[in-house]
Amino acid sequence: MIMVYVLTADPPEIKTGPVAVTIKDVARAAGVSVATVTRALSMPDVVRAATRERVLETAKTLGYQPNRAARGLITGRTGNLGLLVPDLANPFFPGIVKGVQARAHEADHAVFLADTDENPAAEAGLVRKLAKQVDGVVLCSPRMPEAELRALAADIPIVLVYRRIPGTPSVTAAFLDGMRQAISHLTALGHQRIAYVAGPRSSWANRERVKSLRAVGRDVAGNGSPAGRASAEGKVSAAAKCELVEMGSVTPTFEGGVAAADGVLAAGVTAVIAYNDLVALGLLHRCAARGVRVPGDLSVLGFDDIPLGAMVHPALTTVALPKGPAGRAAVDLLLQERKEKRELPTQLIVRGSTGPAEG
Amino acid sequence: MIMVYVLTADPPEIKTGPVAVTIKDVARAAGVSVATVTRALSMPDVVRAATRERVLETAKTLGYQPNRAARGLITGRTGNLGLLVPDLANPFFPGIVKGVQARAHEADHAVFLADTDENPAAEAGLVRKLAKQVDGVVLCSPRMPEAELRALAADIPIVLVYRRIPGTPSVTAAFLDGMRQAISHLTALGHQRIAYVAGPRSSWANRERVKSLRAVGRDVAGNGSPAGRASAEGKVSAAAKCELVEMGSVTPTFEGGVAAADGVLAAGVTAVIAYNDLVALGLLHRCAARGVRVPGDLSVLGFDDIPLGAMVHPALTTVALPKGPAGRAAVDLLLQERKEKRELPTQLIVRGSTGPAEG
DNA sequence: AGCACGGATGTAAAGGTTTTCAGCGCCATA
DNA sequence: TATGGCGCTGAAAACCTTTACATCCGTGCT
Numbered sequence A, B: 001m002i003m004v005y006v007l008t009a010d011p012p013e014i015k016t017g018p019v020a021v022t023i024k025d026v027a028r029a030a031g032v033s034v035a036t037v038t039r040a041l042s043m044p045d046v047v048r049a050a051t052r053e054r055v056l057e058t059a060k061t062l063g064y065q066p067n068r069a070a071r072g073l074i075t076g077r078t079g080n081l082g083l084l085v086p087d088l089a090n091p092f093f094p095g096i097v098k099g100v101q102a103r104a105h106e107a108d109h110a111v112f113l114a115d116t117d118e119n120p121a122a123e124a125g126l127v128r129k130l131a132k133q134v135d136g137v138v139l140c141s142p143r144m145p146e147a148e149l150r151a152l153a154a155d156i157p158i159v160l161v162y163r164r165i166p167g168t169p170s171v172t173a174a175f176l177d178g179m180r181q182a183i184s185h186l187t188a189l190g191h192q193r194i195a196y197v198a199g200p201r202s203s204w205a206n207r208e209r210v211k212s213l214r215a216v217g218r219d220v221a222g223n224g225s226p227a228g229r230a231s232a233e234g235k236v237s238a239a240a241k242c243e244l245v246e247m248g249s250v251t252p253t254f255e256g257g258v259a260a261a262d263g264v265l266a267a268g269v270t271a272v273i274a275y276n277d278l279v280a281l282g283l284l285h286r287c288a289a290r291g292v293r294v295p296g297d298l299s300v301l302g303f304d305d306i307p308l309g310a311m312v313h314p315a316l317t318t319v320a321l322p323k324g325p326a327g328r329a330a331v332d333l334l335l336q337e338r339k340e341k342r343e344l345p346t347q348l349i350v351r352g353s354t355g356p357a358e359g
Numbered sequence C: 001a002g003c004a005c006g007g008a009t010g011t012a013a014a015g016g017t018t019t020t021c022a023g024c025g026c027c028a029t030a
Numbered sequence D: 001t002a003t004g005g006c007g008c009t010g011a012a013a014a015c016c017t018t019t020a021c022a023t024c025c026g027t028g029c030t
Helices: A023-030 A032-041 A049-062 A070-075 A093-108 A120-131 A146-155 A173-190 A204-219 A254-267 A277-290 A324-336 B022-032 B033-044 B049-062 B068-075 B093-106 B118-131 B144-156 B175-188 B204-219 B256-266 B277-290 B324-336
Strands: A080-085 A109-114 A136-139 A158-161 A171-174 A193-197 A243-247 A272-275 A299-304 A318-321 A341-344 A347-349 B080-085 B110-115 B136-139 B158-161 B170-171 B193-197 B243-247 B272-273 B299-304 B316-322 B339-345 B347-349
Touching: A023 A032, A023 A049, A023 A120, A032 A049, A032 A093, A032 A109, A049 B049, A070 B068, A080 A093, A080 A120, A093 A109, A093 B110, A109 B093, A120 A136, A120 A146, A120 A277, A136 A324, A146 A158, A146 B110, A146 B256, A171 A173, A173 A204, A173 A272, A173 A318, A173 A347, A193 A204, A193 A254, A204 A243, A243 A254, A254 B049, A277 A299, A299 B068, A318 B033, B022 B033, B022 B049, B033 B049, B049 B080, B080 B093, B093 B110, B093 B158, B110 B118, B118 B136, B118 B144, B136 B299, B136 B324, B144 B158, B158 B324, B170 B175, B170 B324, B175 B204, B175 B272, B175 B299, B175 B316, B175 B347, B193 B204, B193 B256, B204 B243, B243 B256, B256 B277, B324 B339
Parallel strands: A080 A109, A080 A136, A136 A158, A158 A171, A171 A341, A193 A243, A193 A272, A272 A299, A299 A318, B080 B110, B080 B136, B136 B158, B158 B170, B170 B339, B193 B243, B193 B272, B272 B299, B299 B316
Antiparallel strands: A109 B110, A318 A347, B316 B347
């Protein structure tokens, strides 16, 4: 009887969990140095075709995945992005997050999400914590003080979403044009006295909307004379005279809208533009409770186009702000390191909550 | 005249951006070795008190923050968590995400978010990609095939949210009890024929709800005889006889609810329980469009308690499932490496969409 | 023939941290 | 007076990758 003993250098080791296969393993298996492996993977043109093939092949069969931490240690780039939103429960943000997330994954980046629970004070700290682990962060921060923002931007690559400050890349939307579409729509329906219920004064988006409102207001000012200059995108029909009344700022929530409703109803207007959809929904809710017909007695128009707006009855007419595209654009800016301000288009979506002025 | 030249080893270098202060810098400044610094920071009891003080002091003044990548390289732990949700735009998920995120930050962990866009096929791949960069992942994946899930769980630490499979830690909610509360509420209002519109058959949550429904159904079965055993949480009033009719499965969306509405209205029921709030909202919407009074003609009851439900008119009665707490619990399980199944309580929230049966 | 050059590959350092091991001084015990 | 142990600290290895530098060889030129 002949016994054959096979001696192997590596005893048949029992591995639990996923085996971490390193670049060294690939190098050994392919019979090259680690340097060649890394070159084959990231500078394919500098290594001989035959070698490259062999390396790539073994890498694949071994299931090699570079260790990003190790890579980051030396390159300084992590392949990760940070994303900070004030409140994920606000239905405006998930769309942006999805956009960021999708684009980042396309570019083979992972994204850290941080939700600050509407606490602007905590934001800067959070970003700095993240800073070490990411190549840049996209920041949705309507309320953070500009100085703080600027300091942050000096330290790490940032792109702002729905906020603009000098010298920092950002992506926003054409609020002015949106507002023009909104008011144009309402005046075309015969409304001559329109309320705007404002959001938080500290919010960039609100300031911007008020600015737009007033700009459009000048065009349709009460005297009924056509505004002199034509706007690029077509301007509000100036034949209709129209009065805009701004109403005190509310929290940008459903509750804010509910609270504002009675004031709006007392203001003698036939239409109202809300700071955002959430506020508009609040208005709608209170109107329903008080038996005010929408759009019969009051037309309601929102901003944002949150999914919710299409689900209520009557469905909400709103100025749609790009969310996914904004997120994607932000990631693009970040990855291309372009210090650029991008402005995305807005679009009025007419649904059931606006109608002809009655009376 | 005497000129003094001071030669320094380091020319006054101009640094742009944040200076990365390393453990070496701290060690030099404190006059100790790097080993002592790391010990002072993470094994405080093994270093002499005076030394520890000095090191901690200098670390703070220098603003030292350990480089997590480097640490992870050697310890194998990253201090990061992964979180995977099927669709962030579904208002059920932001609450969970917020919970996960909040708890993770408390534990000084950052979280990677991945949204799979309702594509169960892509999920496993995503998780594996993340796997290298995280210590574990919390998985909201109602649809991923169980086999795949199991394979995943074998490779990396996982905790499931709102899904349960053998041998894997998970956090879910007391569906059965919730269903009991719901039906109890409806029968108390005098409803004797109640529809359930089911969600996707492939969804664990739907299977679970159907199971609960049938279990409760046995208790209140048409013969009107009281069920024998009392349930722990108080049981459905068995005096009322009640018939449950299950209706075909729909997509778990607003549109799904809209589509299901006409069938429900044709089924001769006075109340309907929807798979989730989104579906319930769809029902509500279609009812409003058809002039069906809610709750007068039909009582509508949802599951989940998404914020939206409180904003519509009439506001939605619903079985609230914990979202933030579920996220937090999931993180706890993950970090404590406890292979445990946790079941959170559910609670009926009565709002305006349910009322006494008429006729 | 000698030389420079360029292509392909290997060697080694570097990046920041943790951990193992060794060293040192000192006290208690034998 | 040795010896052992203990408390504290430092040196160096290790983690995995990328990159700067060195090596080797063949080719074309002077």
